[in-house]
Amino acid sequence: MDDEKMPYGVLEIAGFDVSSLLWEQDEIEQAVRELALYPQFHEHFKEAFGLINYATSFWLEELSYADHAGAVIATMYRLRDSIDEHASYANPSSLPDVIRQFHQVDRNAQDSHLAATYALVRATEGLTVLANWLFETEVSIYDLDEELVLHLHATAPKHYAALVQEERLKDRDVEIEARESFRECLGDAQRALMLAELCQQIESIDVSKKSFNVSGFLCKPLNDAFSAKAFQRASSAGKANSKPNSEKQLSAVQTFARVSQSAKRHIVANPKISASELVKALVETEGIASPPTVRKYLKKGNFLPR
Structure with missing residues (x-):
């Protein structure tokens, strides 16, 4: 290359x-x-x-x-x-x-x-x-x-x-x-x-x-x-x-937690899983959130890039 x-x-x-x-x-x-x-x-x-x-x-x-x-x-x-x-x-x-x-x-x-x-x-x-x-x-x-x-x-x-x-x-x-x-x-x-x-x-x-x-x-x-x-x-x-307990913020915290837990589970099951496969699994198989949102939280949790 x-x-x-x-x-x-x-x-x-x-x-x-x-x-x-x-x-x-x-x-x-x-x-x-x-x-x-x-x-x-x-x-x-x-x-x-x-x-x-x-x-x-x-x-x-x-x-x-x-x-x-x-x-x-x-x-x-x-x-x-x-x-x-x-x-x-x-x-x-x-x-x-x-x-x-x-x-x-x-x-x-x-x-x-x-x-x-x-x-x-x-x-x-x-x-x-x-x-x-x-x-x-x-x-x-x-x-x-x-x-x-x-x-x-x-x-x-x-x-x-x-x-x-x-x-x-x-x-x-x-x-x-x-x-x-x-x-x-x-x-x-x-x-x-x-x-x-x-x-x-x-x-x-x-x-x-x-x-x-x-x-x-x-x-x-x-x-x-x-x-x-x-x-x-x-x-x-x-x-x-200003509103730490707002519904939107609580939802974001919960979504991030779900993404993190699911990502860890998929990575343990398949350590070589690619970034696209991981996003697809969380979006299509588990229906956690949209692709952009899943990618954002995967990056926040240091699961991406991989």
Whole structure:
């Protein structure tokens, strides 16, 4: 396997198996455009792809990408959860140094490259959660009458989209979660791109002069930017905790417990069970919740990825 290729099954966006975040952006965008409800979320996807395209532009050297760009991007995507965890405890301006702590990442990559790649990964995560929610909503209607749905898809796309829209409205909580996750990911991507821009400016300056304080140059604008994120998270947490015994929260706790217990049981019975098989077992066999909800709680319980 080439260093810049991701293992099969690592990432699927709107039904398309992604093997390279650098070279398959056109294919990913085409897969997203084919979603029945794409027109309703056109601006969301436009924003995500705009951030992704800008992030990849940091790797351009004249008219082509740097030779090691694909490998760095693939590696950082695979390590995204660990990198994000470490970054959450670090000073915002130290993101490139945090990333370099992982020996798998090419340490010769410039700070601007690493910050931009982090932005690319976060924007891709946001794109993925929104696109896959729409894709799974669309797929679920085939359980009604597959032949009829296929016929509508081929001959009456407006009626097909209306059917998908009806399915979408059945679980608004899942939509809210997808939208919130999308917005958080893109917010992280925007801040990381600001860091990438600052790093790029610094890289073009002769920093060997003792009078130039790189750390001081970066710290204040980045800390100001990220403090908004911290405030937003704290505010959201306060609202969520205002009614700790609400029916919705109790239901979420119970669902998480059911997912965790069932996941442990299936993994003990079959230690080699894949992520897709585990989700399918909990959704179709046990009927615990919808696929997006099951995946969310499996990830929360550290059962995914596997």
